[in-house]
Amino acid sequence: MNKAPLLLKNKAALRKFIKSAKKDGKTIALVPTMGALHAGHASLIKKARQLADAVVVSVFVNPTQFGPNEDFAKYPRTLKEDLLVCQEMGADAVFAPQPKEMYFDDRSAWVNEEALSRFLCGARRIGHFKGVCTVVSKLFNLVQPDFACFGKKDAQQLLILERMVRDLDFPIKIVECPLIREKSGLALSSRNKYLSPEEKKEALVLSRSLKAAKDAVAKGKSAAETKKLIAKIIATSPLAKIDYISVCDRETLEEVKTFKKGQKILVALAVYFGTTRLIDNVWLTTPKK
Amino acid sequence: MNKAPLLLKNKAALRKFIKSAKKDGKTIALVPTMGALHAGHASLIKKARQLADAVVVSVFVNPTQFGPNEDFAKYPRTLKEDLLVCQEMGADAVFAPQPKEMYFDDRSAWVNEEALSRFLCGARRIGHFKGVCTVVSKLFNLVQPDFACFGKKDAQQLLILERMVRDLDFPIKIVECPLIREKSGLALSSRNKYLSPEEKKEALVLSRSLKAAKDAVAKGKSAAETKKLIAKIIATSPLAKIDYISVCDRETLEEVKTFKKGQKILVALAVYFGTTRLIDNVWLTTPKK
Numbered sequence: 001m002n003k004a005p006l007l008l009k010n011k012a013a014l015r016k017f018i019k020s021a022k023k024d025g026k027t028i029a030l031v032p033t034m035g036a037l038h039a040g041h042a043s044l045i046k047k048a049r050q051l052a053d054a055v056v057v058s059v060f061v062n063p064t065q066f067g068p069n070e071d072f073a074k075y076p077r078t079l080k081e082d083l084l085v086c087q088e089m090g091a092d093a094v095f096a097p098q099p100k101e102m103y104f105d106d107r108s109a110w111v112n113e114e115a116l117s118r119f120l121c122g123a124r125r126i127g128h129f130k131g132v133c134t135v136v137s138k139l140f141n142l143v144q145p146d147f148a149c150f151g152k153k154d155a156q157q158l159l160i161l162e163r164m165v166r167d168l169d170f171p172i173k174i175v176e177c178p179l180i181r182e183k184s185g186l187a188l189s190s191r192n193k194y195l196s197p198e199e200k201k202e203a204l205v206l207s208r209s210l211k212a213a214k215d216a217v218a219k220g221k222s223a224a225e226t227k228k229l230i231a232k233i234i235a236t237s238p239l240a241k242i243d244y245i246s247v248c249d250r251e252t253l254e255e256v257k258t259f260k261k262g263q264k265i266l267v268a269l270a271v272y273f274g275t276t277r278l279i280d281n282v283w284l285t286t287p288k289k
Numbered sequence: 290m291n292k293a294p295l296l297l298k299n300k301a302a303l304r305k306f307i308k309s310a311k312k313d314g315k316t317i318a319l320v321p322t323m324g325a326l327h328a329g330h331a332s333l334i335k336k337a338r339q340l341a342d343a344v345v346v347s348v349f350v351n352p353t354q355f356g357p358n359e360d361f362a363k364y365p366r367t368l369k370e371d372l373l374v375c376q377e378m379g380a381d382a383v384f385a386p387q388p389k390e391m392y393f394d395d396r397s398a399w400v401n402e403e404a405l406s407r408f409l410c411g412a413r414r415i416g417h418f419k420g421v422c423t424v425v426s427k428l429f430n431l432v433q434p435d436f437a438c439f440g441k442k443d444a445q446q447l448l449i450l451e452r453m454v455r456d457l458d459f460p461i462k463i464v465e466c467p468l469i470r471e472k473s474g475l476a477l478s479s480r481n482k483y484l485s486p487e488e489k490k491e492a493l494v495l496s497r498s499l500k501a502a503k504d505a506v507a508k509g510k511s512a513a514e515t516k517k518l519i520a521k522i523i524a525t526s527p528l529a530k531i532d533y534i535s536v537c538d539r540e541t542l543e544e545v546k547t548f549k550k551g552q553k554i555l556v557a558l559a560v561y562f563g564t565t566r567l568i569d570n571v572w573l574t575t576p577k578k
Contacts, residue, residue: 011458108404109422109449109456115397133398134457141458144433160398167398168423169300169430 005057005086006093014095014142017056022144026053029175030145032136035059035096036076036190037085040180044149045089047177051147057086058139059096064103065131076193095143102138111137111168113160119253120156120246120268121279132157133164140170148172153179153187155266155281156253179281181207187280199273202237206271206280209233213247213267217284223247223256226267234271243270243277250283259286294346294375295382303384303431306345311433315342318464319434321425324348324385325365325479326374329469333438334378336466340436346375347428348385353392354420365482384432391427400426400457402449408542409445409535409557410568421446422453429459437461442468442476444555444570445542468570470496476569488562491526495560495569498522502536502556506573512536512545515556523560532559532566539572548575 008014021028029052031044037059048055059082066072079096086094111133116122122129140148150158162174180188185207186200195203209230216226227245234240248255250264259265268281297303310317318341320333326348337344348371355361368385375383400422405411411418429437439447451463469477474496475489484492498519505515516534523529537544539553548554557570 015460104456106404107456109400109402109453111398111400111426111457113398115395137400138456138458141460144460164398167393167396167427168400169427171304171430171433 002087002090005083005091007083008093008095010097010101011142014056014093017093018143021054027147028052028054028056028143028145029147029149030139030143031055031057031091031149032139033057033059033082034061034075034190035082036078036193037082038180038188038190038192040151040153040188042085042089043180044151044177045086045091047175048147048149049090051149051175052145054093055091056093056095056143056145057082057091058143059094060102060135060139062102062131062135063099064134065128067125067127070125071191071194076190095139102135110134111164113164113167116156116160116163116253119248119255120244121270122156122160124243124270129157129160133160136161137164137168137170140172145172147175149175149177151177151179152281152283153189153279155268155283159250159253159266185211187278189278191276191278194276195273199239199276202239203271203273203278205234205237205240206269206278209269210267210280210282214282214284217259217265217267217286220287223259230267230269234269237273239273241272243272245269262286262288291376291379294372294380296372297382297384299386299390300431303345303382306382307432310343313342316436317341317343317345317432317434318436318438319428319432320344320346320380320438321428322346322348322371323350323364323479324371325367325482326371327469327477327479327481329440329442329477331374331378332469333440333466334375334380336464337436337438338379340438340464341434343382344380345382345384345432345434346380347432348383349391349424349428351391351420351424352388353423354417356414356416359414360480360483363483365479384428391424399423400453402453402456405445405449405452405542408537408544409533410559411445411449413532413559418446418449422449425450426453426457426459429461434461436464438464438466440466440468441570441572442478442568444557444572448539448542448555474500476567478567480565480567483565484562488528488565491528492560492562492567494523494526494529495558495567498558499556499569499571503571503573506548506554506556506575509576512548519556519558523558526562528562530561532561534558551575551577 029048112130117129246268250266263286270279318337401419406418502515535557539555552575559568
């Protein structure tokens with residue numbers, strides 16, 4: 001059994017931990033999370049453990065990335081269980097601050113990504129990625145990691161943060177980690193806890209539709225045909241309400257009309273089941289010839 | 290005579306220098322400049338030299354902080370002379386990249402300060418402080434300094450960058466350095482080179498008016514009286530065209546109507562002489578009783 005990770009509740013304790021690790025010449029990997037850790041997060045921590053001498057997991061439900069009508073208040077908070085996951089995966093420290101430790105009332109400096117954020121979730125969750133970019137920048141400056149691990153589940157977030165690291169010259173390598181699914185195909189998400197058993201069953205249309213999309217693209221179907229196919233499969237669930245279906249370029253996140261050969265694309269969707277909004281996606285490359 | 294500083298033209302060379310300095314356990318001080326170095330800059334480098342083991346001066350005329358009708362193209366570029374100033378003051382390295390080394394064509398991540406930037410120069414130079422915050426963040430991430438030295442001449446810039454460091458948790462101490470004046474009283478500025486001899490002479494009304502403002506505040510005059518006095522003195526120059534005169538709180542940069550006792554205030558002004566826009570300021574504390 002691994003040692004329990006250090007629980008750091010404030011910036012000063014975190015900075016002390018980091019200073020000591022740096023002094024010892026250790027490399028550092030950061031896994032930023034909002035807690036409610038599942039096997040997807042565990043895989044990120046495992047990857048971080050392979051990459052670096054010291055692993056820091058942050059557990060912070062970041063208020064600035066939630067819209068006024070979103071689920072900030074009810075978002076699951078399970079620190080006790082999260083610490084056990086972190087211990088099992090071998091994390092060295094868990095940074096779990098309260099919002100007032102992270103934000104001054106008169107906060108006024110923000111980090112914002114203005115191109116990729118215009119599409120997909122960014123078009124619907126106004127201010128979401130500004131909150132994400134800002135809190136991740138803060139965590140980067142606090143932890144000063146060599147590596148930061150993010151899952152492909154939040155595809156747009158990952159691509160925006162890679163752009164942020166490039167444009168602001170953060171001396172950090174973003175590590176892209178695979179999306180983890182239940183055996184059923186359902187993408188792991190902390191928000192799956194909100195689903196009723198029936199909703200959870202019907203939510204399998206998401207992964208099914210993406211698998212069909214993957215096959216369709218491989219067979220040379222067009223972007224429009226692929227989207228139509230996804231919509232048709234999702235429509236087989238009476239509980240599903242589509243927020244968006246996107247077939248977009250992975251560099252720009254702009255909708256693709258005509259596939260280029262060997263184009264890197266993202267097929268992404270957001271679908272409501274009741275009040276729960278689920279996202280899922282698949283990263284594809286169109287046929288090379 | 291000091292050794293000539295290392296001239297670093299690209300990020301890779303800078304990162305290599307920084308990595309080596311960090312490995313040797315050296316502390317680092319950064320002096321960000323746009324070049325055309327004068328005695329004000331020299332005093333910043335001197336201060337940096339006192340604070341840290343390694344001193345990096347950046348010389349970069351940052352395009353993103355100039356408006357479309359501003360003086361980006363004609364801003365003085367004097368790298369050869371700047372290197373001599375850096376050598377004389379004992380800098381270890383000078384980072385002097387070209388814009389294309391610093392910015393991708395499809396750049397989209399920015400740092401912006403949204404409160405203090407609304408006032409003074411920020412109200413007139415739209416986007417200016419967004420450009421400043423972004424480039425300084427980039428330099429912070431590239432150089433990873435312990436200290437960064439900025440002059441009080443650019444008072445609003447200094448206060449905004451302090452806010453940025455606070456809100457984004459940069460592990461960096463901003464060092465406030467005094468405004469340096471010619472014997473005549475004229476505040477040193479790279480833009481003084483634009484002035485004709487006559488304009489330069491008349492520009493002395495700025496420092497004269499601020500000196501009078503300082504005396505007026507010390508004697509208990511009101512904010513309105515102080516501003517009126519400044520305007521009256523500047524009006525004695527036929528060439529001066531006032532952009533703004535501000536008597537503001539140094540925490541918020543909001544205009545002060547009624548002084549509080551012991552209030553930290555900034556008296557700042559921007560005045561055109563011909564097409565040249567000069568700024569000057571004085572940092573005051575109102576009488577304690």
